[in-house]
Amino acid sequence: MEKSIVEILSEVRDYRKGNAIRHKLEDILTIGLFSMICNGNTFTDMELFGETHEEALKKFLELPHGIPSHDTFEAVFGKLDPKELAKLFGVWVSELRDKLKNAGVAIDGKTIRRSRGKDKKAVHVVTAFASELQLVLGHLATDEKSNEITAIPKLLEMFCVKGKIITIDAMGAQTDIAKKIKEKKGDYILALKGNHADLLDDVSLYLDQEICSKSKTELRKKGWYERTIEQGHGRVETRECYICPEIDWLNCRDNWAGLQGIGVIVSKREEAGKEPSTVRHYFLYSMEKTCAAEVLRIKRSHWAIENNLHWMLDMTFREDDCRARAENAAENLNILRKLALQLMKKETSSNRSMRAKRLKCAYDFNYALKVIGLD
Numbered sequence: 543m544e545k546s547i548v549e550i551l552s553e554v555r556d557y558r559k560g561n562a563i564r565h566k567l568e569d570i571l572t573i574g575l576f577s578m579i580c581n582g583n584t585f586t587d588m589e590l591f592g593e594t595h596e597e598a599l600k601k602f603l604e605l606p607h608g609i610p611s612h613d614t615f616e617a618v619f620g621k622l623d624p625k626e627l628a629k630l631f632g633v634w635v636s637e638l639r640d641k642l643k644n645a646g647v648a649i650d651g652k653t654i655r656r657s658r659g660k661d662k663k664a665v666h667v668v669t670a671f672a673s674e675l676q677l678v679l680g681h682l683a684t685d686e687k688s689n690e691i692t693a694i695p696k697l698l699e700m701f702c703v704k705g706k707i708i709t710i711d712a713m714g715a716q717t718d719i720a721k722k723i724k725e726k727k728g729d730y731i732l733a734l735k736g737n738h739a740d741l742l743d744d745v746s747l748y749l750d751q752e753i754c755s756k757s758k759t760e761l762r763k764k765g766w767y768e769r770t771i772e773q774g775h776g777r778v779e780t781r782e783c784y785i786c787p788e789i790d791w792l793n794c795r796d797n798w799a800g801l802q803g804i805g806v807i808v809s810k811r812e813e814a815g816k817e818p819s820t821v822r823h824y825f826l827y828s829m830e831k832t833c834a835a836e837v838l839r840i841k842r843s844h845w846a847i848e849n850n851l852h853w854m855l856d857m858t859f860r861e862d863d864c865r866a867r868a869e870n871a872a873e874n875l876n877i878l879r880k881l882a883l884q885l886m887k888k889e890t891s892s893n894r895s896m897r898a899k900r901l902k903c904a905y906d907f908n909y910a911l912k913v914i915g916l917d
Contacts, residue, residue, distance in 0.1 A: 546915050547885065548572055548602060550633055554626045558618075564607040570618050571627075571878075572603060573610070578882040579913055581904040583860050585615040598907055602916060620869040624683065627877045631678050631884075632701070645672045647679060648844040649697065649710045651690050652852045654861060654872050665872045668693045669880075670701060671851050673843035676887050678851070678880050683873040690714060695722050703728035707829065709844035712737055715826070717797050724800040724828065731840060734824040741794060745824050749806045753786050765833030770842075777813040783838035784808075785827070800828040807841055855879055858896045889913045 552568040576599075577591040592599065592609035599605060610618075651668040668690050670679040680700030682693045694714050703726035710719065712735035723730045734742045753766070761767035766786060772779045785805035795801050807823045827837060855861040859879045864872065886899045889912060894902065903910040911917045 545633065547575065547881075548914070548916065550630055551575070554629070555623075557621055557623060557626075565610045565614060566604055566606070567618070567622075569603045569605055570610055570615060573599065574615060574619070574878055575882060576910060576914065578859070578878050579885065579900065579903045580907075580910050581900040583864060585612040585619070588612065588615045595907060616871065619874045620871040622870060622874055624870050624873045624877060627874055628681060628700075630877070630881055631680060645674060646707045646709060646840040646843045647671065647701075647703075648673050648847040649694060649708060649714060650844075650847045650852070651684075651693075652855070654864065654876060665876070666690070667873065667876050668697055669847070669851065670697055671847045672706075673846040673850065676850060676884075678884060681877070681880070683876075691716060691719075694719055698722055698726060707731060707840050709733075709840060717799070720801070720826075720828070721799040729800070729828045731825050731827045731829075731837065731844070734826060742824060744792065745804045745826075746806070746822070748791070749784060749786060749804060749824065753784050754806070754808070762834075765835070768834035768838050770838065777811060780810045780812075781838060781842070782808045782810075783834040783841070785832070785834045785837055798826060798828075801826055802828050802830055802832070805834070805837055807838065851880070851883070854883055854896055858900065859883070885913050885915070 548568065551571045554567060554571060556563075556567040558567070573592045574588050576595075577588040580591060582588060582591050589609060589612040596605070596609055648671050649668065650671070651666055653664050653666045666684045666689070667681050668684065669681040671677070672679055680697055682697045682700070684690065684693045690713050694710065694716075695718065698708075698719075703723060705728065707729045708723050709731045710733065712733045715732035715734060715738060720730055720732060734745060736742065753761070758767050758769075761784065767782070767784055769780065769782045771781075783805065784807075785803055787803035789795050789801065789803060792804070803826075805825050805827060807825075808820065809823065810818060810820045812818045823841070825841070829836070855876070859882070861876065861879060864875060883896065886896055886903075889899075891912070892899060892902065892909075899913070903913055908917065
């Protein structure tokens with residue numbers, strides 16, 4: 543039987559010791575999550591939400607000393623080990639294991655800009671996101687973007703990689719990371735940019751001259767070409783994907799564990815009143831017997847992490863406006879936002895936007911209970 547979110551929160555290990563503890567950790571976390579779902583963004587919002595709905599909250603929380611103050615919320619979220627809170631996503635992953643088979647998993651980082659302090663760098667969070675399922679599989683915080691390279695192998699240990707296709711931007715295109723993914727029985731699509739200048743030159747020259755110049759009809763018959771066209775908001779976006787599994791000529795192919803081919807996606811945007819723009823995205827891939835249509839689908843799902851996760855955190859939850867800087871507070875609130883977003887996406891009786899759902903939760907406590915799973 544699926545556990546309720548309150549039951550899951552009750553399993554988070556409490557770092558506090560002694561007899562002076564006034565508020566239960568699960569009460570603090572639950573009120574914090576409720577507040578986040580109900581359009582609250584700060585520790586003061588959590589206190590206000592708790593005071594407003596104290597009688598309703600007492601139906602499933604103990605609240606032995608009433609509602610915690612905003613200082614208590616800040617202190618607890620600052621000291622709490624983020625690894626403990628991050629385990630929540632492991633519960634969902636275990637319940638969706640079958641659906642995750644052959645899923646594309648995008649790994650990408652996001653900086654929480656206002657988390658920078660006088661003597662503290664802004665928190666940069668690297669997240670693994672199953673885009674097609676809209677599911678966070680794990681995340682790891684670093685103190686700067688350049689540390690993504692060392693964070694990604696640790697992140698790969700936080701969820702089951704077997705049978706999944708991992709997509710990573712250019713910074714994560716490293717031979718050690720490719721090896722790690724293959725050792726864990728996964729596959730990869732790794733973006734190529736200037737950090738592998740010689741390899742990029744070889745791949746781009748070959749694809750542009752030997753593959754993209756050939757008949758698209760013949761390439762499509764071999765599964766080496768696919769195209770999609772999207773129209774909306776006054777623009778037309780055309781994406782053409784070319785792949786090539788014949789790479790015996792590539793000198794460094796043995797450096798990349800499991801490498802099966804190379805490819806490029808040519809993206810063209812046309813918008814009224816503007817000059818058309820074209821961008822070429824080159825990549826390496828490890829899937830055997832794949833086709834351009836499959837690669838294009840997975841690559842597009844990778845780009846969804848920006849719109850369906852990072853953009854939502856910024857625009858719907860105002861993450862970049864959050865000034866929580868004390869110790870682990872910024873990272874823990876990032877986890878709580880992702881958890882709130884996950885719960886709202888899981889609740890499908892309303893087809894409103896995430897922003898509208900948050901407002902609906904704020905206006906209608908019964909709907910908030912439904913989102914949490916306590917109705």
